[in-house]
Amino acid sequence: MSNYWIGVDLGGTKILAGLFDEQFRILGRSKKTVDVSGGPEGVFRQIDEAVQQLLAEAGLERSAVRGMGMGIPGQVDPRTGQVRYAPNLEWRNLELSRVTPPTWTWPIHFENDVRMGTYGEYTHGAAKGARHVLGVFVGTGVGGGIIINGELYSGFNFNAGEIGHVIIHWRRGTPLESIAGRRHQMKRAKKMLDDAPKRVRRAWKNLDPSQMRSSRFAELFYQDDPIVARLVDDAARALGAVIGSMVNFLNPEVIVVGGGLAGALGDAFLDRIWEIAQRYVLPGASDGVRYVSAALKDDSGIYGCAAYARTRTNGK
Amino acid sequence: MSNYWIGVDLGGTKILAGLFDEQFRILGRSKKTVDVSGGPEGVFRQIDEAVQQLLAEAGLERSAVRGMGMGIPGQVDPRTGQVRYAPNLEWRNLELSRVTPPTWTWPIHFENDVRMGTYGEYTHGAAKGARHVLGVFVGTGVGGGIIINGELYSGFNFNAGEIGHVIIHWRRGTPLESIAGRRHQMKRAKKMLDDAPKRVRRAWKNLDPSQMRSSRFAELFYQDDPIVARLVDDAARALGAVIGSMVNFLNPEVIVVGGGLAGALGDAFLDRIWEIAQRYVLPGASDGVRYVSAALKDDSGIYGCAAYARTRTNGK
Numbered sequence: 001m002s003n004y005w006i007g008v009d010l011g012g013t014k015i016l017a018g019l020f021d022e023q024f025r026i027l028g029r030s031k032k033t034v035d036v037s038g039g040p041e042g043v044f045r046q047i048d049e050a051v052q053q054l055l056a057e058a059g060l061e062r063s064a065v066r067g068m069g070m071g072i073p074g075q076v077d078p079r080t081g082q083v084r085y086a087p088n089l090e091w092r093n094l095e096l097s098r099v100t101p102p103t104w105t106w107p108i109h110f111e112n113d114v115r116m117g118t119y120g121e122y123t124h125g126a127a128k129g130a131r132h133v134l135g136v137f138v139g140t141g142v143g144g145g146i147i148i149n150g151e152l153y154s155g156f157n158f159n160a161g162e163i164g165h166v167i168i169h170w171r172r173g174t175p176l177e178s179i180a181g182r183r184h185q186m187k188r189a190k191k192m193l194d195d196a197p198k199r200v201r202r203a204w205k206n207l208d209p210s211q212m213r214s215s216r217f218a219e220l221f222y223q224d225d226p227i228v229a230r231l232v233d234d235a236a237r238a239l240g241a242v243i244g245s246m247v248n249f250l251n252p253e254v255i256v257v258g259g260g261l262a263g264a265l266g267d268a269f270l271d272r273i274w275e276i277a278q279r280y281v282l283p284g285a286s287d288g289v290r291y292v293s294a295a296l297k298d299d300s301g302i303y304g305c306a307a308y309a310r311t312r313t314n315g316k
Numbered sequence: 317m318s319n320y321w322i323g324v325d326l327g328g329t330k331i332l333a334g335l336f337d338e339q340f341r342i343l344g345r346s347k348k349t350v351d352v353s354g355g356p357e358g359v360f361r362q363i364d365e366a367v368q369q370l371l372a373e374a375g376l377e378r379s380a381v382r383g384m385g386m387g388i389p390g391q392v393d394p395r396t397g398q399v400r401y402a403p404n405l406e407w408r409n410l411e412l413s414r415v416t417p418p419t420w421t422w423p424i425h426f427e428n429d430v431r432m433g434t435y436g437e438y439t440h441g442a443a444k445g446a447r448h449v450l451g452v453f454v455g456t457g458v459g460g461g462i463i464i465n466g467e468l469y470s471g472f473n474f475n476a477g478e479i480g481h482v483i484i485h486w487r488r489g490t491p492l493e494s495i496a497g498r499r500h501q502m503k504r505a506k507k508m509l510d511d512a513p514k515r516v517r518r519a520w521k522n523l524d525p526s527q528m529r530s531s532r533f534a535e536l537f538y539q540d541d542p543i544v545a546r547l548v549d550d551a552a553r554a555l556g557a558v559i560g561s562m563v564n565f566l567n568p569e570v571i572v573v574g575g576g577l578a579g580a581l582g583d584a585f586l587d588r589i590w591e592i593a594q595r596y597v598l599p600g601a602s603d604g605v606r607y608v609s610a611a612l613k614d615d616s617g618i619y620g621c622a623a624y625a626r627t628r629t630n631g632k
Contacts, residue, residue: 075600084600132472144565148464155567156448159601165564167596168486170495170557175596179486241486248481249460250566251471280483280491284391284400285475 002106004060005310006068007120008047009113009301010034012088017050018302019058024124027058029302036089040099043089048101065106067313069305071113072096075158078111084158109312111152113301115161117294118145119152120304121256125295130254134246136163137259137294138239139214142177146250152308166242179238182217182261185231186210192227200226214264221265235261236269240276247281247289258294267293318422320376321626322384323436324363325429325617326350328404333366334618335374340440343374345618352405356415359405364417381422383629385621387429388412391474397426400474425628427468429617431477433610434461435468436620437572441611446570450562452479453575453610454555455530458493462566468624482558495554498533498577501547502526508543516542530580537581551577552585556592563597563605574610583609 003022008015015034019027030050036043047070055062074086076096083094096110111119118127118135127133133147142164146153153160164177178184186209193204203225207216220228243255257270274291296303319338324331331350335343346366352359363386371378390402392412399410412426427435434443434451443449449463458480462469469476480493494500502525509520519541523532536544559571573586590607612619 146566148469149467151465153464156569156605157567157601157603159564159567159598162564162567162598162601165596165598166561167557168483170484170490170554173557173596174486238486241483241489245482248475248478250462251473251475251478253472280481280489282475282478282481285473285478287473289472 002064002066004058004064004066005306006051006054006065007116007302007305007307007309008050008068008070009116009305010043010047010070010072010089011113012036012073015047015050016298016302017047017054018299018306019054019060020303020306024303024307026299026302028054029299030054040089040091040094040096044099044101048103051104062103062105067107067109067309068104069109069111069116069307069309069312071116071301071305072110073113076110076112077158078109078154081108081110083110107309107313109309111154111305111308112145112158112161114143115145115152115154116304116308117258117300118147118161118256118304119308120296120300120302121258121294122147122304123307124303125256125300126292127254127256127290130252130290132250132252132254134163134243134250134252134255135161135294136239136243136255136257138180138235138257138262139259140183141181142239142259146252163242163246166245168238168241176238176242180235182214185235186212188231189227192230196227214260217261218264218266232265232269233272236272237276239273241280243273244277244280247277247286251285252289254290254292256292256294258297258300262293263297318380318382320374320380320382321622322367322370322381323432323618323621323623323625324366324384324386325432325621326359326363326386326388326405327429328352328389331363331366332614332618333363333370334615334622335370335376336619336622340619340623342615342618344370345615346370356405356407356410356412360415360417364419367420378419378421383423383425383625384420385425385427385432385623385625385628387432387617387621388426389429392426392428393474394425394427394470397424399426423625423629425625427470427621427624428461428474428477430459431461431468431470432620432624433574433616434463434477434572434620435624436612436616436618437574437610438463438620439623440619441572441616442608443570443572443606446568446606448566448568448570450479450559450566450568450571451477451610452555452559452571452573454496454551454573454578455575456499457497458555458575462568479558479562482561484554484557492554492558496551498530501551502528504547505543508546512543530576533577534580534582537585548581548585549588552588553592555589557596559589560593560596563593563602567601568605570606570608572608572610574613574616578609579613
């Protein structure tokens with residue numbers, strides 16, 4: 001019986017693939033670092049290895065696969081499977097169907113990776129049951145996804161959900177990501193360190209901000225490191241302003257916040273964001289609105305990809 | 317034959333009603349100032365007079381009316397016809413079907429007034445033919461509307477499109493409306509005048525900012541009045557930042573800008589907004605996106621209301 005679904009979450013540095021059965025139980029996961037130097041064909045060869053491994057471990061033939069969804073970090077047209085631009089992969093104007101392995105005989109559906117993550121939280125995670133969802137993912141950068149009337153919304157140029165590029169200072173043109181994303185935070189940390197008292201600099205002596213992981217960053221946050229405290233509070237203020245704005249403007253039923261940095265910082269961070277957002281919300285606009293943290297963690301993407309493939313394959 | 321449609325645009329200070337035939341030609345308009353002191357029944361009596369006048373002038377019986385759409389300045393649930401809150405009318409938790417005249421035997425569909433205006437521009441105006449539309453209306457305040465996949469999107473709490481309440485300064489919490497809306501601009505004008513050189517104050521000697529019309533404001537703009545020049549450029553910068561953000565985040569196909577102030581200021585203002593917006597747009601996000609001024613002017617609302625009634629009555 002071909003009732004199995006595969007979700008592939010392709011990032012700039014790693015692949016996570018998952019295999020799901022008919023009841024959408026997860027049968028296996030395969031995680032690999034990805035080498036993008038061999039171009040799209042090379043990347044798809046690596047994905048194929050992950051897929052073969054998943055099938056072998058579950059004792060399934062290729063013919064058992066009913067469909068596959070794949071999340072790509074960039075602008076993707078889900079109707080044609082064309083990548084307009086994926087900066088981390090250095091792919092531009094690429095017809096994905098031309099580079100998928102010939103052994104993949106099942107239907108394949110492509111979408112942006114963060115939108116797929118939002119879709120996963122909508123179908124199997126924290127936003128289940130809602131009709132209108134805003135997903136906000138805070139990690140190296142800040143991305144997002146929009147679900148309207150139960151459907152993933154891609155936008156005219158397949159950019160919809162790019163919440164990291166909402167401007168939070170109208171005169172300076174500061175985008176949200178430059179305050180709330182980890183990459184920019186680490187740049188700010190370096191500058192702040194140069195100007196910090198000796199006691200603070202000492203705590204950072206053996207730390208390289210550009211190499212710091214979210215988990216270490218979160219430790220410093222809970223140790224009340226003054227630099228990290230400042231960066232995290234700024235991030236919460238910036239995210240709060242944008243999320244409050246979106247409660248007014250997009251007016252979703254559920255706002256789900258995920259991503260590596262948000263996950264590592266935990267509830268204190270999420271609560272602070274929502275506290276700030278409430279200051280900006282119009283009377284009545286947030287009544288009954290659920291504000292939740294992503295439930296599927298690293299698996300949002302693979303659930304979303306597999307569920308998206310099922311929805312599309314079954315005709316939507 | 318009952319193939320006529322009525323659109324009613326109810327504002328805080330005026331009613332504009334329009335009668336449309338089967339081909340959606342406009343047969344007549346009726347404009348009245350509205351007295352809200354008699355409560356909803358009083359307001360609906362005034363609307364009924366406008367409707368009777370329209371029908372009489374067109375030589376039509378009430379039975380010729382196939383359906384009616386009405387735009388309400390506030391939070392409206394279009395499925396139940398309940399007003400949650402309409403501040404200018406001082407209506408709260410009002411079942412509209414309880415106060416509509418018994419002689420209105422046709423189907424009536426209610427929505428927010430600015431969303432109806434956006435819908436009018438989508439069906440009969442500058443955004444015709446697009447699937448995803450953002451409407452931005454700049455007048456006393458700043459409002460908006462969202463169309464996704466050809467359908468008006470109301471939001472979970474019927475706030476969707478409230479673009480005037482997008483935050484443009486993450487630390488101060490400044491909403492767009494407080495820089496780009498006329499009411500707030502006039503407050504700023506008063507403050508700026510107090511601090512202005514004598515020559516500038518002289519030009520404003522007989523002008524009361526709180527009473528100034530958009531047309532007079534536009535005249536001063538084209539006379540290079542330094543206070544108005546500053547206010548208009550700030551408005552364009554704030555609108556540009558938010559519209560650029562929305563090209564990234566909502567990624568519509570058409571952005572239509574209307575409203576009394578935008579209409580009075582004309583192309584110089586609209587061009588400046590778009591010039592600013594382009595600075596913030598992600599690569600590719602605005603490719604092929606149309607940025608246009610509202611084509612129906614004061615009639616956006618009545619076209620939208622009548623067209624919305626037709627769409628809903630015919631089963632959507």
